[in-house]
Amino acid sequence: MFDFGADFVQFWLNCRFKLWQKLGNTHPLINFSIVYRYIISIKLQLSCLLFRFPIDMVEFMPKFSVRGIWQRWRESYPPNGSKADDAITVFTGVPTIYSRLIQGYGAMDSDQQAASASAARQLRLMMSGSSALPLPVMQEWEAITGHRLLERYGMTEFVMAISNPLRGVRKAGTVGKPFPGVQVKIAEDQNENDTTGVGELCIRSPSMFKEYWKLPQVTEDSFTDDGFFRTGDAGKIDEDGYYVILGRTSADIMKVGGYKLSALEIESALLEHPVVAECCVLGLPDKTYGDAVCAIIVPEEAAKRKQEESSKPAISLEELCEWAKDKLAPYKLPTRLFLWESLPRNAMGKACLGCCNAYSTEGHGLVRSTARYITWANGRNFMINALHPIKPIFLLKPASLRPSRIRCAAATTKQSKRYSITLLPGDGIGPEVIYVAKNVLNLAGSLEGIEFNFQEMPMGGSALDLVGVPLPDETLLAAKKSDAVLLGAIGGYKWDKNEKHLKPETGLLQLREGLEVFANLRPATVLPQLVDASTLKKEVAEGVDVMVVRELTGGIYFGKPRGFGTNEDGEEIGFNTEVYATYEVDRIARVAFETARKRHGKLCSVDKANVLEASMFWRKRVIAIAAEYPDVELSHMYVDNAAMQLVRNPKQFDTIVTNNIFGDILSDEASMITGSIGMLPSASLGSSGPGLFEPIHGSAPDIANQDKANPLATVLSAAMLLKYGLGEENAAKRIENAVLDTLNKGFRTGDIYSAGNKLVGCKEMGEEVLKSVDSQVAAAV
Ligand SMILES: NC(=O)c1ccc[n+]([C@@H]2O[C@H](COP(=O)([O-])OP(=O)(O)OC[C@H]3O[C@@H](n4cnc5c(N)ncnc54)[C@H](O)[C@@H]3O)[C@@H](O)[C@H]2O)c1
Ligand SMILES: CC(C)[C@H](C(=O)O)[C@@H](O)C(=O)O
Numbered sequence: 001m002f003d004f005g006a007d008f009v010q011f012w013l014n015c016r017f018k019l020w021q022k023l024g025n026t027h028p029l030i031n032f033s034i035v036y037r038y039i040i041s042i043k044l045q046l047s048c049l050l051f052r053f054p055i056d057m058v059e060f061m062p063k064f065s066v067r068g069i070w071q072r073w074r075e076s077y078p079p080n081g082s083k084a085d086d087a088i089t090v091f092t093g094v095p096t097i098y099s100r101l102i103q104g105y106g107a108m109d110s111d112q113q114a115a116s117a118s119a120a121r122q123l124r125l126m127m128s129g130s131s132a133l134p135l136p137v138m139q140e141w142e143a144i145t146g147h148r149l150l151e152r153y154g155m156t157e158f159v160m161a162i163s164n165p166l167r168g169v170r171k172a173g174t175v176g177k178p179f180p181g182v183q184v185k186i187a188e189d190q191n192e193n194d195t196t197g198v199g200e201l202c203i204r205s206p207s208m209f210k211e212y213w214k215l216p217q218v219t220e221d222s223f224t225d226d227g228f229f230r231t232g233d234a235g236k237i238d239e240d241g242y243y244v245i246l247g248r249t250s251a252d253i254m255k256v257g258g259y260k261l262s263a264l265e266i267e268s269a270l271l272e273h274p275v276v277a278e279c280c281v282l283g284l285p286d287k288t289y290g291d292a293v294c295a296i297i298v299p300e301e302a303a304k305r306k307q308e309e310s311s312k313p314a315i316s317l318e319e320l321c322e323w324a325k326d327k328l329a330p331y332k333l334p335t336r337l338f339l340w341e342s343l344p345r346n347a348m349g350k351a352c353l354g355c356c357n358a359y360s361t362e363g364h365g366l367v368r369s370t371a372r373y374i375t376w377a378n379g380r381n382f383m384i385n386a387l388h389p390i391k392p393i394f395l396l397k398p399a400s401l402r403p404s405r406i407r408c409a410a411a412t413t414k415q416s417k418r419y420s421i422t423l424l425p426g427d428g429i430g431p432e433v434i435y436v437a438k439n440v441l442n443l444a445g446s447l448e449g450i451e452f453n454f455q456e457m458p459m460g461g462s463a464l465d466l467v468g469v470p471l472p473d474e475t476l477l478a479a480k481k482s483d484a485v486l487l488g489a490i491g492g493y494k495w496d497k498n499e500k501h502l503k504p505e506t507g508l509l510q511l512r513e514g515l516e517v518f519a520n521l522r523p524a525t526v527l528p529q530l531v532d533a534s535t536l537k538k539e540v541a542e543g544v545d546v547m548v549v550r551e552l553t554g555g556i557y558f559g560k561p562r563g564f565g566t567n568e569d570g571e572e573i574g575f576n577t578e579v580y581a582t583y584e585v586d587r588i589a590r591v592a593f594e595t596a597r598k599r600h601g602k603l604c605s606v607d608k609a610n611v612l613e614a615s616m617f618w619r620k621r622v623i624a625i626a627a628e629y630p631d632v633e634l635s636h637m638y639v640d641n642a643a644m645q646l647v648r649n650p651k652q653f654d655t656i657v658t659n660n661i662f663g664d665i666l667s668d669e670a671s672m673i674t675g676s677i678g679m680l681p682s683a684s685l686g687s688s689g690p691g692l693f694e695p696i697h698g699s700a701p702d703i704a705n706q707d708k709a710n711p712l713a714t715v716l717s718a719a720m721l722l723k724y725g726l727g728e729e730n731a732a733k734r735i736e737n738a739v740l741d742t743l744n745k746g747f748r749t750g751d752i753y754s755a756g757n758k759l760v761g762c763k764e765m766g767e768e769v770l771k772s773v774d775s776q777v778a779a780a781v
Contacts, residue, residue, distance in 0.1 A: 066104035069097075070116045077119040092127040095137055098149065099278075102140050120145035125166070127152060134268045138172050139466045151175050153245060157222075157229055158205040162243050169477060173268070174242035181206050184243065185228060186235060198246060198253070198260050201235040202228035234262070239420055239453055240481070254283030254291040261293065261332055269327040270295055270334075275303045275315045284336060295320070295334035298342055313339055326425070326435050418451045419483040419726055422690075424459040424475065424511075427504060428699025429709035429762070430488025436711035436766030437486060440735055441718040443773045448731040455482065459511070460490025460504035460699075470507025476514045480689065484725035485515065486718060487694035492701045504699075513553050517684035517692045518584070519591040520550040520663065521724070524670035524680060529743035533675030533752040536647060544650045544673050547599060549592040550663025552684055554584045555614070557660045578614040580659070585621035587687070592657030593629040602654035604635045606642045606662055618659060639666070646670060667696055676751035678710025681717035683724045693721040703750075707761035710749040712739055715769055738772035745772075 069091075076087035093101075105113060120126075126147040128138075133151050142148050153175035154160035162184060164176030178184045188199035204227055211219040222230055234246040234253045246253060246262035254261045263281040270279045278298035283291030299307060299314035307314040317337040324333055423438060425431035438454060445452055457475040458466050466472075470490070479485045490504040500506060526534060526544040534541035559577035567573050589605075596603040605622045607615035619636055626634045637645065639662045645652065646666065650673050658666060671677040677697040684692040695713030703709055715735060723732035747768045748757040760768065 066100045069101060070104060070108075070120075073119040073123065074115050077122040079115050079118070083122070087122075089124045090127070091123055091125075092129065095128055095133045098128060098133070098137050098141050102137065102144065105144055117144050120147070123147070125150060129154065133173075134264075134271050135172050136268070136271050136466075143466070143468045148172075153201075153233075153243065155231060157209045158203055159207045161203050161205050164242075169240075169474070171238075171240065171242045172474065174238060174244050176242055178243075179205075183228070186237065187224065187228075187230070197236045198234055198262075199236070201231045201233045201243070201245070203231060204228045234260075239455075254281075254293060256283065256291050256293060256331060259331055261291075266293065266295070266328060266332055266334070269324055269332075270297070270320070272327070273315070273320065273323055275299050277301070278342070281334065292336060293332065293334045294336040294338065296338045296340055298340055304341075307339075315339070326431050417449060417728075418453060419445075420453045420455065420481070421721075422475075422479045422482040422485045423454050423456045424479070424485060424487040425456065425462070426459050426488040426490040426699060427461040427492045428489060428701045428704040430460070430490065430699055432488075432705070432707070432709050432762045433695065433711040433714035434486065434488040436762060436769070437714040437718040439766060440715050440738070440769050440773060441486070441721070443770055444718075444722070444731045444734040444738070445728070447734060447773070448728060450726075450728060450731060459487070460507050461492050461495045463507065464495060464498070464502060464504065468502075470502065470504045471510045471514070476511065479511065479515060479692075482690050484690050484721045485511075485692045486714075486721055487511075487692060488714065489695065489697060489699040491699045492704075509557060512684060512692065513558065515684075515689060515692055516553065516686040517689075518551060518553040518686055519588055520552040520682055520684045521595065521720070522548040522550060522663070522667040522670070522680060522682045522696055524548065524667065524674050526674050527679075527740065527743060529740070530675040530679070530752055532754040533748075534673055536650075536673055540647075540650065541673055545599075546646075546650060546653045546670055546673075547595055547655045548663055548667045548670060549588065549595055549655060549657040550667060551580075551584065551588040551657075551659050552663075553660075554580055555660035578612060578659070578661075580614055580618055580621075582621060585618050586625055589622045589625040589657060590628070591685075592655060593625065593632050596632045596655035597629065600654040601631060602633045602635070604637055604642070604653055604656050606637050606639050606656055606658035606666065608639050608662075609636070610638055615659075622657070642666060643669060646673070671696060676710060678713050678749065678751045679716070680713050681715075681720050683717070683720040685724060691721065691725040693717040693725060707763055708750050709762045710751050711762050711766050712749075712769075715739060715766075734773055734776060735769075737776055738769050741772040741776070742768045 072088060073091075076084045078084070105116060108116060123145075126141075126145070126149050128149040128151050133149060138149055138151075148170045150164050150166065150170060151174065152160055152163035154162075160179065161182045162175045162178050164170040164174065170176070183204040185202050186197065186199040187202050188197070202224055208229060212222070224230060236244050236246065238244055246264055254263060261283075263283070266281045267279050270276055270281070276297050277300045280296040282294055282296070284294045297315065297320075303314035315337075317334065320337060321333045421441070423434055425434040442452055455478055457478050458472060459475050460470055463472050463475065464470050487508075490508050492504070495502070495504050524544065524546045526541045528542075531538050531542050556576045556578040559579040562576045564572065564574050592603055592605075605619065607618050609615040609619045622634070622636075626632070639658070642656070642658075642662075643666065646669050650670070656666065667680065667682075668677060671680040674680065678695070680696040682694055682696050684694070695717050697713055700709060716739060719732040719735035719739075722728040722735065742765070745768065746757045747760050747765055748754070749760060749762065749765055753759050
């Protein structure tokens with residue numbers, strides 16, 4: 001333990017030689033005065049910049065003593081609610097330490113877990129540095145301790161330069177923004193035609209060191225002409241101005257077929273695979289592509305045991321790529337896979353890339369061998385998946401690979417427009433259909449000179465599994481800050497029994513409420529190509545074109561009081577309240593009248609005004625608003641009758657306006673007239689802010705992960721996003737035309753299949769739509 005007040009001078013005097021050796025990732029010989037300034041700066045930064053309260057003690061924990069660290073926290077904050085005098089309040093570690101602490105936590109019994117998690121929660125702050133923190137580690141740590149790790153970026157040469165804020169948004173996967181007085185620039189490689197914004201991070205800071213001791217040339221080479229220190233780290237700035245560290249320029253950036261790829265980004269994605277305990281990604285020399293992406297994976301213990309018993313690899317390259325293809329672009333997928341017992345690590349716990357590289361390169365000969373288990377010279381066992389010929393990096397057909405930017409430049413003279421889109425794949429078939437819709441959106445957009453910046457965020461059950469809530473704050477924040485949000489679907493059996501606030505569906509309602517998207521447009525159109533897919537008679541279904549305008553942020557879904565209780569007889573009850581205020585009915589009525597006006601001028605308001613006060617009120621307000629729209633023909637219908645009329649004679653409807661719950665039910669019913677719920681898109685809009693676009697179907701757990709989902713509802717939702725969300729009608733038209741063209745060619749997923757057509761899966765349907773978007777270029781431009 002170290003008392004900063006009294007022992008400070010003594011400390012650095014005693015430690016300076018050691019510090020000379022230990023500090024500095026770049027060079028060990030750092031000027032004596034730097035050591036002094038280093039310590040001063042640490043104390044200043046900790047005390048002033050971060051906490052605004054003095055720090056008395058700094059305790060150096062024994063390296064990797066996972067048990068010791070957890071125990072120290074439990075002693076600091078015993079279960080009786082007291083706090084020890086020497087309690088730890090702030091903890092800083094490197095990612096490996098947090099991974100190990102998570103492992104240690106997993107090995108505890110449930111009582112000890114509860115005590116440990118509760119103690120850890122009481123620390124004031126936890127920080128991470130030294131290398132990029134993998135997202136899954138951050139998320140797991142937050143789920144256990146409630147701490148969102150504060151990631152910062154610093155080096156011995158200039159101490160700390162960039163940090164996420166103590167209060168404010170700590171963006172996962174980033175190191176935040178520069179401290180006041182610190183200048184940061186990204187020096188892109190002049191010799192490369194790279195527009196990814198990735199380059200070497202260069203820093204100018206008041207706390208910059210002066211020189212490497214007696215090494216003037218090294219010092220000189222370390223600075224740019226304009227006085228920025230070259231960190232040797234690759235980075236980029238994200239759309240919010242947060243810095244993302246992609247690794248050491250020398251070791252962590254691979255150059256594959258002209259793309260600069262971050263090994264850390266790929267590692268982060270692979271680490272999410274349930275079989276993967278540890279992972280190291282590196283580029284191995286490849287004649288064609290410069291580097292080939294090689295993944296070294298240490299499987300989880302259970303997978304290792306199974307592997308031993310069955311003599312089969314815990315995971316194959318094909319399985320890994322199949323799993324990762326929704327998370328990584330095709331050119332980022334590994335083309336070589338090594339399964340190892342463990343990763344060689346240095347004393348700090350960082351994977352020793354040099355070793356990994358040497359071993360896997362030495363293993364070249366072995367790649368051609370058929371041997372499965374190979375003993376490496378110093379006795380460590382590792383396994384190579386037999387025979388991995390290097391596959392071409394690009395697995396897609398060339399047409400869909402052409403980078404959007406080039407297509408766009410060739411196809412249109414319009415100025416490039418950029419939009420940020422939050423993607424929420426969600427659960428079940430959500431990720432499958434979002435993958436397709438994203439590609440279609442990208443291609444259609446590029447043909448209209450539009451560039452998208454997609455940000456994928458967790459939502460629903462997958463967010464519950466990751467961070468313990470169905471709508472993480474970060475997801476809502478990202479959604480609010482983007483230009484539009486595209487959602488797959490949420491929900492699944494796994495979370496059905498969760499308490500209300502921990503249900504995926506609650507997350508969806510929170511999202512709609514948070515984005516204030518009160519108007520939900522759900523068009524149900526029977527396409528001529530799909531008349532046969534409808535369960536109604538051809539003459540009933542043909543020509544149906546209904547727009548359901550559903551109120552989305554009020555009514556019984558949100559009304560209070562609500563909950564569970566007991567009645568006077570002591571019996572359990574559950575209750576909800578259907579309630580609408582004037583402004584809520586008025587605004588949705590206006591949206592509906594405007595919509596009807598642009599269609600065939602007929603609006604039917606659906607309610608239950610013969611029974612429910614809320615419906616009587618609804619009807620009264622709709623009639624009042626009708627005075628503003630004399631050109632629109634208004635009618636009213638009770639919901640029970642409307643449900644019947646929809647299947648009796650759906651063509652009588654043009655536009656329907658109704659409350660939240662009736663809209664939910666009637667739009668599902670209307671979907672069947674069109675052939676399948678897999679065809680119906682929706683747009684949810686508010687008076688300002690981004691719109692939310694989603695298919696009306698759910699996560700379809702019965703067909704999830706089987707490549708059976710119909711992606712067209714989501715693809716058409718992407719078209720609605722372009723039309724209603726961004727005002728990009730031409731790009732929307734391209735998508736709508738492509739869907740029609742694909743159906744004209746006879747491609748059908750199972751839900752809309754009829755004899756004489758070609759049955760395809762979700763992926764193939766997506767590829768066909770992409771081809772159609774592509775082939776319309778000449779016709780449409
Ligand atoms: N907006 C949403 O995210 C949303 C909407 C509705 C339901 N849900 C949730 O989804 C889960 C499942 O609900 P559900 O079964 O009642 O409704 P669902 O819409 O998921 O599925 C109903 C039926 O339609 C089929 N289906 C749905 N979408 C399809 C598609 N794109 N292609 C082919 N077939 C498709 C399913 O296989 C299933 O047989 C529940 O957890 C529910 O709460 C979410
Ligand atoms: C999943 C659920 C909350 C949702 C709703 O009831 O609105 C769904 O049925 C829908 O139609 O999007």
